[in-house]
Amino acid sequence: MSGHGESEDDPLVLSPAVAESLGDPGTPPDVFSAVVAFLVDLREHPFPQLSLPVPGRPGMHSAPLPRDLGLVEYTVDDDADPPRIYLSRILRAD
Numbered sequence: 001m002s003g004h005g006e007s008e009d010d011p012l013v014l015s016p017a018v019a020e021s022l023g024d025p026g027t028p029p030d031v032f033s034a035v036v037a038f039l040v041d042l043r044e045h046p047f048p049q050l051s052l053p054v055p056g057r058p059g060m061h062s063a064p065l066p067r068d069l070g071l072v073e074y075t076v077d078d079d080a081d082p083p084r085i086y087l088s089r090i091l092r093a094d
Helices: 016-023 029-044
Strands: 012-014 060-064 070-077 084-092
Touching: 012 016, 012 029, 016 029, 016 084, 029 070, 029 084
Parallel strands: 012 084
Antiparallel strands: 060 070, 070 084
16 A cells, blocks of 8 residues: 555555645644544554445445544555555545
């Protein structure tokens, strides 16, 4: 997997679009904190309780952000140890 800020030791990789959104000063603080909270949980639980497969996109999952602020789409390579996660996009509710 390749992505912005990828480190071989870090199992979580952000797409350039996600990294740009998180670095944008215009991103509302509640959205930023919800994404960060999701990322913290995702590191521990690659398949959060409300995560669902995305139909027609093998390996892709979606999960709601905390406080119903949107959805996150990501893939998990669970053959890796620890599982490698690529966060591809954030779909904000605003």
